[in-house]
Amino acid sequence: MGWLGSNFGSALKAIARTVEPDRPALVHGDDVISWADFDRITDNIAAGLRETGLKPGDVAGQQLRNSPAYMFAWFGCAKAGVIPVNINYHYKAGELGDIFARFGLKALFVEEEFAQVAAAACDGAPDLTHRIVIGGSAWAKLCDTPAPPDFAPSDDSDGLFYVATGGTTGMPKAVMWPFGEAWQAFQISSWMRALGEPPWIAETLEDHAAEAACHPPPSDAMRSPSLCLSPLMHGAGQFASLIALMRGGTLITIPATGFDSGQVIDTVRDRGAKSMAFVGDAFALPLADALEARADAAEAFASMRMITSSGAIFSAAVKERLLAINPQMIIVDALGSSESAGTAVTITTAAGSTGGGHFSAVPGRETAIFDADFNELPAGSEEYGTLARSGPLPLGYLGEDEKNAETFPVISGKRWLMTGDMARFREDGSIEFKGRDNMCINTGGEKVFPEEVEGALQSHPAVDDVRVVGVPDPRFGRKIAAVVQLRDRPADLEAALDSHVRERLAGYKVPRLYVFTGESLRLNNGKPDYRTAQSLAEAEA
Known part of the structure; x- marks a missing residue:
């Protein structure tokens, strides 16, 4: 079997060595971090984590807002072989203590504003011995102490990162993603070509990095720079950001503690952002309101080529309002989760929506709908069942054997993910989504x-x-x-x-x-x- 993907840490280094050194990797307000500095700082962090005694397979949390520090910590862990996991910074001490213990945290990267509540949560997590406050002395030492000359990042494609769920299937769980499976699920090495042509698939990491070097930002082909509005502490924002970076792109985050539509529009204008990722109407509605109130809306939003949303309802009427501002955009509305990384999409342009507004299965993935007895429902059936997909999947939930058997069943010799989305296939093969099958x-x-x-x-x-x-x-x-x-x-x-x-x-x-x-x-x-x-x-x- 040929190359199917790499550890994201070793891939970062391969891309950094291939693209121009001063290509922007991370942009946050006035701060711009080049790919060369991104690689150097994450090397330093990885070497420092190893020096503190953390070993491959240990777990480190990121209780952080959107910022370069999030990606420094995440990729520093990946390079060290340490398992990164997102931690919701809204949680209180009792909620955090449960997660710290169940996820087996050994280290935690935490914003100063959350450090006190995190410290209070550590009483029930005796293995969490390393708390690294962003901006503190330990953080500065990790970032600034050079890695030794013989440092090499982990290249284990079977190494893991965890994605903490938001609780859709009960209390938050840690989804265990091997890097190689995630690389395939995210379709990272699938490079779009001209309209109507099939994508080009890189067959080696070297070929992938070389392709990334061919698309410096601003790039319509890569939709880079990419603006992440979704919190990185959630799967939707994290996945979109990882895909952008693993293609050598530029990731923009906004220095704010809340959503400010005016700041978003100004950032698109000032940075020439080509794409953005957010979560449904909670972001889209105030953004549309703000654009319609600005005389310079069309000019400010002219660079935008793609909006991607997942994780919540994105109303057709709001899509139309955004497209009226910039008819050149493509809007991708995805059915996805921390476990699936995308199962189905609706693509909307000024000309209309695919599937008549219904979802279509993501190309290259086997998708099915099963009834309660795991019988596959055919297209045109009036019965709703559970939407499922096969192909590259996570290992399951950490420490949740019963839930794993329910969510990742083996049906006729093949392992499936039961997404929890209730749907049916229409006669034309499009997917009519009904809703979730639980009370979340x-x-x-x-x-x-x-x-x-x-x-x-x-x-x-x-x-x-x-x-x-x-x-x-x-x-x-x-x-x-x-x-x-x-x-x-x-x-x-x-x-x-x-x-x-x-x-x-x-x-x-x-x-x-x-x-x-x-x-x-x-x-x-x-x-x-x-x-x-x-x-x-x-x-x-």
């Missing part, structure tokens, strides 16, 4: 597990019972609603409940709507009655 709520790309919020609310003395559901929201797709059965109704109850949850959980998990009821929120058999709760919440939304 997706709010602006963040995943919220209802039982976790219910547990927090249930601990308040005024609450007798509670159901948490999602209701429609024009910006975030869904917002969190709590339907509460009360013991009593003290003054300022909503504010008290809000504060109670906010002390225990990340802010995006706090309900945006409270509905109070005297009705039972349980079925006759004692199980939660989500149908009644959903009806009550939607009536108030």
Whole structure:
């Protein structure tokens, strides 16, 4: 079997040696890091991690905002053979402590603003002995101490990186991706040619790096520079950024703690960004509003050629508004997850959408839809089943044997990923998406597990019972609603409940709507009655 991909750390070095040394790799505000410096700094970090005693297979977390430091830490780990894993910086100490312990962290890269809560979470994770605060002395030493002359990055394509899920399938899990499988799943070595021509597939890392050298930014062919608006701490943003860098591109991140549409538009204009990645209407709607309010919108957005979204609803009407500003763009709306790295897409241009607005399977991957008994459903079936794909896949979830058997079953001798997306194949082969097959709520790309919020609310003395559901929201797709059965109704109850949850959980998990009821929120058999709760919440939304 020929070359199927490389360790991302050794690939970074191969690309850095081949492209022009001053080609920008990372851009963040006024900071520009060349490919030569990117390679040098990540070598230094990798050598420093080895010097501290970390070994291949140890795990290091990145509790970081979007910045060059995120990619320095991630690729430094990859080069050292240490397993990087994203850590959600919204989490509180209890949530972090659970993740640190279950994921087996030995080291943590953390922003100074999150260092205190991270330290409080370490009591239950005795193996986490290295906390590296970005901007601190330990970080400076890692970045600035030269790697020894004989340093060589890990070239193990079976080495791993973890992707922490957002909780769609329950509490966050670590998806174990081998670099070689991810390289294929991301289709990194598939280089687009002229319209109508098949892509060119690199057969060696050397050929791949040489092709990357042929496309200095700005490049329409590579859609580089690429602007990542999605948080790197989520799979969607991380995957898009890794693909851009592993093709020798330029990755732009924005120095901000929140989403500022005006800053995004100015960055596109000033940096000539060719592509951007974000999460659905939570980003697209305010971006469209801001563009329509600017007299220079068409000029400022003229360089943009592709917008990619995954992880949340991206409304057709909002796509049309963005295309009205720049009709040259292609909008790619993907069905994907931390486990799949993309299963199906809808491509929209000024001329219309593929599949009549329905999804199409990603080319080069075997896609099927199975019923509850693992029978494959044919095209044209009126029955909805679970969308699944085969091909390059992660090893599964860390320490989750039961969930692995359920999510990655072997059917007729072939291993499949059951995505959890309910869908059917239409007669024309397009995929009609129905929704998720569980109760997880997706709010602006963040995943919220209802039982976790219910547990927090249930601990308040005024609450007798509670159901948490999602209701429609024009910006975030869904917002969190709590339907509460009360013991009593003290003054300022909503504010008290809000504060109670906010002390225990990340802010995006706090309900945006409270509905109070005297009705039972349980079925006759004692199980939660989500149908009644959903009806009550939607009536108030």
